[in-house]
Amino acid sequence: MIKLKNVDKTYWLGEEKVEALKSVNIEIKDKDYVGILGSSGSGKSTLMHIIGLLDQPTSGAVYLFDKDTSKLNDSEISSLRNENIGFVFQQFNLIEKFSVLENVMLPAQYAKNKLSFNPREYALELLERFGIEDRANFYPNKISGGQQQRTAIARALIMKPKLILADEPTGNIDSKTGDEIMKLLESLNKDLGVTIVVVTHESEVAERTKRKIYVKDGVIVDKY
Amino acid sequence: MNYYSFLLKNAFEDFKRNKTRTILASLGITIGVFSVVMLIALGIGLKNYIRQQFENMGSNLVMIMPGNDLSEGGFSSFGSSLATGIRFDERDLNTISRVDNIDYVVPIFMKSMVVTSLEKEELASLMGTNEDLFKLMDLKAVEGRILEGQDISSRSKDVVLGISIAEKLFDDAGNAIGKTVRLGNQRFKVIGVVEKMGDPEMDGGIFMSYKTTFGSINPDKNFFTIYVGVDSEGAIEGVKSDIEEALLKRYEEDEFSVSEQSELLDVVNQIFGMINSVLVAIGSISLIVGGIGIMNIMYANVTERTKEIGIRRAIGATKKDILVQFVAESVLLSGLGGIMGLVASALIVLVVRPFFPVALNFLAVFAAIGISSFIGVFFGVFPARRAANLTPIEAIRYE
Incomplete structure (x- = not known):
């Protein structure tokens, strides 16, 4: 499902050259549940962004769903993100001016192909499953962090993606809620067969994943 | 959505x-x-x-003005020639009257003057003209009567007022009839008030026989403009060239212009x-x-x-x-x-x-x-x- 071959990523911070990733080779299979671990600045987030096509590698190849992504144009990449990848961020990244329901439905607005389901009904179903259906018409700043993250997960799921990429999903919420969020992700993997990649620096979070990839200074140091 | x-x-x-x-x-x-x-x-x-304003003046109208032909000289010559060019006089009126296919020949002398009634004083535009002006512009009296041929030739001291100056001086048009107005050191009797024309200058006008103006008001006995009413639209071109021909005996080609209303409108x-x-x-x-x-x-x-x-x-x-x-x-x-x-x-x-x-x-x-x-x-x-x-x-x- 995901294959990175000799991926390098360098960028410039003023005069300083930063080598965020150095010849990274990984493969993640369908229905896998993978934790990417590393300390802050290790390059794990950069890795996730490259997997999620939010960023491009300086060199190397990224294969996603058996496609060489370097050969895709902007609209093909956008479609791939829209239909197949759901993102969950540490900062939730909800759009403040939209209600919970509107946030969840937003990806459907960008769908280029006709959807096989009613996005509104499915969004409400997801909110119900996550226990926040009574918050559907609230704005993000009026609900708790846990509820915001659930909204974000519902948004990530609205297009029924094959892959969920979560960047420190429990980083901004208390541990109890964090635990609930992790259970939610687990169940998505187990019940719906969604491939999940979680980037984290917390070992408790990593404990729950099926497989772990350790990143240090832009290099994969361990995989098991 | x-x-x-x-x-x-x-x-x-x-x-x-x-x-x-x-x-x-x-x-x-x-x-x-x-x-x-x-x-x-x-x-x-x-x-x-x-x-x-042009339409008020009626159709089949030919205007004779000092200065270059409008259509050739364009706008730039228009103002300057009005100020510095020649003036027409009674001799020109007679010359023009002899042209065929003409209904009316209307001389226009204009002067801004202070007019006083018993209590009031207003600025008015005095128009020295003849009885045909009213026919040419299809003007009717709302009170009293308009000027007639005999008023013109007898140099009568009767005047007709525009509606707005009449109202200003006498509050109501009906009041004005028979009253006296003073222009300079002369007294005139109001015999009529004409209907509203929409043009402030005309509505504020005092109309009198052009012959009456000869003297202290118009010592040079001349006119700025002569309007000619042609009897049919088809005759306009012929009348224009006849007038030009007649006037050329006295003036140079660039001293006057003969134009019809549509030309002026075009400009x-x-x-x-x-x-x-x-x-x-x-x-x-x-x-x-x-x-x-x-x-x-x-x-x-x-x-x-x-x-x-x-x-x-x-x-x-x-x-x-x-x-x-x-x-x-x-x-x-x-x-x-x-x-x-x-x-x-x-x-x-x-x-x-x-x-x-x-x-x-x-x-x-x-x-x-x-x-x-x-x-x-x-x-x-x-x-x-x-x-x-x-x-x-x-x-x-x-x-």
């Missing part, structure tokens, strides 16, 4: 959150559209007004066409300034919403989606401004219309809306391109 209502909703949500900014940004366009539409409306109004239309273009060009400057205001706001908008753009890109918005979204907002912003400007100018036109023949020109309306939308696209594209070209992760991380 389809894609376009989605875009609209996005835009309106954003406007709602930034009401002041939205209004201020549109205001530039509002003023621009308002000034363009208003200037065109006033230009049309002025043109209509002048055409009405006037030409002048106002030009004035209109200049006005519109001036108005357009404010449209451009308004457009730059929109661009400025859209740049601020893009910067402020960079994170939102990143989020939208992450969940599947293409560059084009972002571009379209921001251009749509910009167009909506300038379109709103344009509509406000249009409404404001329409209201003003409605208010002014009873007093002055202004008119909303549909071309101007469409142009204003078209131009403001175009400005929205043009000035919105640059900020929108910047928004669209950000890589998603750069945008999301932007704080």
Whole structure:
């Protein structure tokens, strides 16, 4: 499902050259549940962004769903993100001016192909499953962090993606809620067969994943 | 919700959150559209007004004026020759009267003078003319009677007043009949008041026999203009050339002009066409300034919403989606401004219309809306391109 071959990523911070990733080779299979671990600045987030096509590698190849992504144009990449990848961020990244329901439905607005389901009904179903259906018409700043993250997960799921990429999903919420969020992700993997990649620096979070990839200074140091 | 209502909703949500900014940004366009539409409306109004004045003078009218031919010399010679050129006199009147196919020959002597009644003093335009002026302009008396042939030849001291000067001096037109007015050191008797013509100069006019003006009022015994009423439209060309031929015996070719009403109207239309273009060009400057205001706001908008753009890109918005979204907002912003400007100018036109023949020109309306939308696209594209070209992760991380 995901294959990175000799991926390098360098960028410039003023005069300083930063080598965020150095010849990274990984493969993640369908229905896998993978934790990417590393300390802050290790390059794990950069890795996730490259997997999620939010960023491009300086060199190397990224294969996603058996496609060489370097050969895709902007609209093909956008479609791939829209239909197949759901993102969950540490900062939730909800759009403040939209209600919970509107946030969840937003990806459907960008769908280029006709959807096989009613996005509104499915969004409400997801909110119900996550226990926040009574918050559907609230704005993000009026609900708790846990509820915001659930909204974000519902948004990530609205297009029924094959892959969920979560960047420190429990980083901004208390541990109890964090635990609930992790259970939610687990169940998505187990019940719906969604491939999940979680980037984290917390070992408790990593404990729950099926497989772990350790990143240090832009290099994969361990995989098991 | 389809894609376009989605875009609209996005835009309106954003406007709602930034009401002041939205209004201020549109205001530039509002003023621009308002000034363009208003200037065109006033230009049309002025043109209509002048055409009405010409139409009041009746058709089949030939005008003899000092100076170059209008159609050749154009507008520049018009004013200067009136001021410095020749004057016509009674001999010219007689010459012209002998031309065939003429109904009326009307001399016009004009002078601004202070006129006094018993209690009041007003500035009036004195017109020394003959009885045919009233026929030529189809003027009827609302009180008393108009001047007749015998008033002219007898150098009578009777005068006919325009409606507005009559009301100013005697409060009511009916009151004026039989009263005395003073012009300089002479007394005149009011024998009639003529109906409203719409031209302030004529409505404020005091009409008397041109022969009566000879003396202290018009010591040189001359006229500025001679109007000739031709008996049929087909005879106009012949009458013109006959008059020219007759006058050339006395004057040089460039000392006078013989023109028909339509020629003068053409010149006037030409002048106002030009004035209109200049006005519109001036108005357009404010449209451009308004457009730059929109661009400025859209740049601020893009910067402020960079994170939102990143989020939208992450969940599947293409560059084009972002571009379209921001251009749509910009167009909506300038379109709103344009509509406000249009409404404001329409209201003003409605208010002014009873007093002055202004008119909303549909071309101007469409142009204003078209131009403001175009400005929205043009000035919105640059900020929108910047928004669209950000890589998603750069945008999301932007704080």
